[in-house]
Amino acid sequence: xxxxxxxxxxxxxxxxxxxxxxxxxxxxxxxxxxxxxxxxxxxxxxxxxxxxxxxxxxxxxxxxxxxxxxxxxxxxxxxxxxxxxxxxxxxxxxxxxxxxxxxxxxxxxxxxxxxxxxxxxxxxxxxxxxxxxxxxxxxxxxxxxxxxxxxxxxxxxxxxxxxxxxxxxxxxxxxxxxxxxxxxxxxxxxxxxxxxxxxxxxxxxxxxxxxxxxxxxxxxxxxxxxxxxxxxxxxxxxxxxxxxxxxxxxxxxxxxxxxxxxxxxxxxxxxxxxxxxxxxxxxxxxxxxxxxxxxxxxxxxxxxxxxxxxxxxxxxxxxxxxxxxxxxxxxxxxxxxxxxxxxxxxxxxxxxxxxxxxxxxxxxxxxxxxxxxxxxxxxxxxxxxxxxxxxxxxxxxxxxxxxxxxxxxxxxxxxxxxxxxxxxxxxxxxxxxxxxxxxxxxxxxxxxxxxxxxxxxx
Amino acid sequence: xxxxxxxxxxxxxxxxxxxxxxxxxxxxxxxxxxxxxxxxxxxxxxxxxxxxxxxxxxxxxxxxxxxxxxxxxxxxxxxxxxxxxxxxxxxxxxxxxxxxxxxxxxxxxxxxxxxxxxxxxxxxxxxxxxxxxxxxxxxxxxxxxxxxxxxxxxxxxxxxxxxxxxxxxxxxxxxxxxxxxxxxxxxxxxxxxxxxxxxxxxxxxxxxxxxxxxxxxxxxxxxxxxxxxxxxxxxxxxxxxxxxxxxxxxxxxxxxxxxxxx
Numbered sequence: 001x002x003x004x005x006x007x008x009x010x011x012x013x014x015x016x017x018x019x020x021x022x023x024x025x026x027x028x029x030x031x032x033x034x035x036x037x038x039x040x041x042x043x044x045x046x047x048x049x050x051x052x053x054x055x056x057x058x059x060x061x062x063x064x065x066x067x068x069x070x071x072x073x074x075x076x077x078x079x080x081x082x083x084x085x086x087x088x089x090x091x092x093x094x095x096x097x098x099x100x101x102x103x104x105x106x107x108x109x110x111x112x113x114x115x116x117x118x119x120x121x122x123x124x125x126x127x128x129x130x131x132x133x134x135x136x137x138x139x140x141x142x143x144x145x146x147x148x149x150x151x152x153x154x155x156x157x158x159x160x161x162x163x164x165x166x167x168x169x170x171x172x173x174x175x176x177x178x179x180x181x182x183x184x185x186x187x188x189x190x191x192x193x194x195x196x197x198x199x200x201x202x203x204x205x206x207x208x209x210x211x212x213x214x215x216x217x218x219x220x221x222x223x224x225x226x227x228x229x230x231x232x233x234x235x236x237x238x239x240x241x242x243x244x245x246x247x248x249x250x251x252x253x254x255x256x257x258x259x260x261x262x263x264x265x266x267x268x269x270x271x272x273x274x275x276x277x278x279x280x281x282x283x284x285x286x287x288x289x290x291x292x293x294x295x296x297x298x299x300x301x302x303x304x305x306x307x308x309x310x311x312x313x314x315x316x317x318x319x320x321x322x323x324x325x326x327x328x329x330x331x332x333x334x335x336x337x338x339x340x341x342x343x344x345x346x347x348x349x350x351x352x353x354x355x356x357x358x359x360x361x362x363x364x365x366x367x368x369x370x371x372x373x374x375x376x377x378x379x380x381x382x383x384x385x386x387x388x389x390x391x392x393x394x395x396x397x398x399x400x401x402x403x404x405x406x407x408x409x410x411x412x413x414x415x416x417x418x419x420x421x422x423x424x425x426x427x428x429x430x431x432x433x434x435x436x437x438x439x440x441x442x443x444x445x446x447x448x449x450x451x452x453x454x455x456x457x458x
Numbered sequence: 459x460x461x462x463x464x465x466x467x468x469x470x471x472x473x474x475x476x477x478x479x480x481x482x483x484x485x486x487x488x489x490x491x492x493x494x495x496x497x498x499x500x501x502x503x504x505x506x507x508x509x510x511x512x513x514x515x516x517x518x519x520x521x522x523x524x525x526x527x528x529x530x531x532x533x534x535x536x537x538x539x540x541x542x543x544x545x546x547x548x549x550x551x552x553x554x555x556x557x558x559x560x561x562x563x564x565x566x567x568x569x570x571x572x573x574x575x576x577x578x579x580x581x582x583x584x585x586x587x588x589x590x591x592x593x594x595x596x597x598x599x600x601x602x603x604x605x606x607x608x609x610x611x612x613x614x615x616x617x618x619x620x621x622x623x624x625x626x627x628x629x630x631x632x633x634x635x636x637x638x639x640x641x642x643x644x645x646x647x648x649x650x651x652x653x654x655x656x657x658x659x660x661x662x663x664x665x666x667x668x669x670x671x672x673x674x675x676x677x678x679x680x681x682x683x684x685x686x687x688x689x690x691x692x693x694x695x696x697x698x699x700x701x702x703x704x705x706x707x708x709x710x711x712x713x714x715x716x717x718x719x720x
Binding site: 221223224225226229230233236237239240241243278279280347 | 467468519520521523524525527535538539540608609610612615616
């Protein structure tokens with residue numbers, strides 16, 4: 001990767017003593033600087049306008065420290081835009097007859113990304129792993145646009161392929177438009193059905209001062225089919241084709257220092273989905289997630305997680321299909337319960353609910369005696385946890401208070417301890433010993449040892 | 459789950475079901491949705507259940523085809539079991555001792571099965587051909603009805619997919635290349651054979667109805683009452699007076715008086 005090289009000015013380097021290194025920071029800010037020229041070496045398909053847009057702020061630098069900082073910032077932005085693989089920055093004094101005494105020239109040596117890159121990787125979903133084959137065309141149009149095509153094949157006979165086009169706007173890597181088409185095949189054994197989805201998504205992502213927003217439209221054609229003759233008839237009744245056309249807004253604000261094993265920072269996420277702009281699926285769905293982390297002495301971290309959701313059909317008399325409903329339970333959410341094992345079950349098939357709440361309190365500590373400290377051991381934590389949650393159907397006739405009361409009265413909860421492992425920087429693996437409590441009739445529980453792997457957790 | 463295991467479970471489930479019990483028959487809506495071939499198949503099963511005096515309740519669902527374990531209508535729900543298509547439903551009812559062909563001799567039963575096979579392979583395929591491959595009927599009637607429960611653009615896509623599937627299955631048995639006239643001729647030949655078999659008996663196998671009667675009635679009554687823009691289907695059947703009279707009589711015996719039940 002690139003590094004910043006700054007040549008010391010020749011007339012100042014005559015008396016070099018050990019003290020000067022300590023004063024260098026102060027000196028750099030005081031050293032007046034005027035950037036006269038910026039060179040960029042190695043441009044091929046990347047358009048000039050997007051590069052010069054990123055580099056312009058450097059010209060406004062008034063001291064040497066600013067030159068370095070602004071150059072570094074331009075480098076980071078250009079890398080985030082996906083323009084270049086490698087960027088080296090060289091800062092030199094201006095030469096030539098008209099050069100000012102405080103004039104500098106900045107040279108960016110860039111190496112563009114290859115036109116086509118391929119990858120084979122693995123990814124982790126809710127208790128499922130899959131292998132992914134991808135082809136990526138980075139920076140295809142020269143302004144940071146990329147096209148990704150992927151094919152995934154999962155361990156539980158799920159299969160999918162997708163193509164995603166992404167384009168940053170105004171040279172801002174956080175402001176993007178995205179368009180994608182996808183097809184995936186998934187099995188949902190806890191509910192006894194499998195589903196084939198074909199869809200298209202148009203999305204705009206934009207930052208604001210309070211957090212990150214995503215606004216998207218999704219049109220998806222779903223074909224739901226029973227997995228076997230023994231699937232519940234209530235699931236069979238919902239099989240067939242449906243078309244969902246939905247608008248979804250997601251707001252997130254994430255100040256955590258790590259998404260899997262954070263030691264401080266908070267996450268707030270809220271989303272609203274409105275389905276029913278065409279198609280035959282209609283509902284409005286709200287979901288929220290909060291996570292707070294507080295580091296305590298002895299590398300211990302206290303974590304509070306809370307998530308909840310609520311949905312209702314837009315048209316009176318209609319109901320939300322099983323594939324849109326909330327499900328609850330599993331080794332990373334409501335531990336001690338089987339995957340989607342909470343709530344109404346018909347013949348062993350989870351039917352889901354239209355309201356849920358789930359929370360967790362964790363106390364994370366490093367492994368006892370801290371084996372592998374500073375290395376491999378940092379991927380592990382032990383934790384004590386208490387989880388609580390519930391899933392139910394809204395009784396529209398009853399007031400909200402009664403609905404909430406019902407939610408509290410039949411609260412499922414669990415406690416236990418276990419080991420958490422961070423994998424790949426984005427997923428976690430847990431092995432816990434759990435005691436499920438408040439089990440209601442029909443719940444599918446897993447007391448004792450429970451193993452789980454996934455991205456989202458509570 | 460492996461097929462052998464699920465088949466074994468099915469047999470066990472079948473054996474456990476108390477009889478008589480509540481039977482639900484699922485089919486698409488008759489007004490505006492059901493297609494010609496499906497209508498005939500549903501009518502055949504309903505007639506069979508009436509003849510076997512199995513009480514059932516009729517459940518109309520727009521997604522009946524996709525609910526069915528074999529993706530074909532009609533299907534019945536008996537306790538935890540779902541069974542689709544004429545053959546399996548007939549054997550299930552027979553296994554519970556309510557079948558219609560117990561009184562037949564071995565030879566007669568083989569004879570009847572041959573006719574059942576002929577009717578299915580000729581009339582069912584002819585109905586599929588007429589509704590999906592006859593261009594005018596497919597475009598003006600079938601596709602519109604088939605797509606009617608779905609929102610745009612599925613109301614275009616799904617009939618097109620179905621049409622391709624029907625064409626593929628018909629071409630595997632050599633029917634896709636036939637002309638409409640040839641198909642009408644097939645129907646006429648089949649009716650000729652049936653007319654000769656029926657003669658002046660009350661039912662095909664004598665004085666008592668069998669599943670063959672249910673099947674033949676289902677298909678012929680459908681053809682008689684279907685008036686398509688370009689095809690003389692009803693005239694073909696009506697040119698056989700004994701078949702025409704037979705359909706009218708079964709309609710009166712099993713549907714007019716039993717209608718309130720269904």
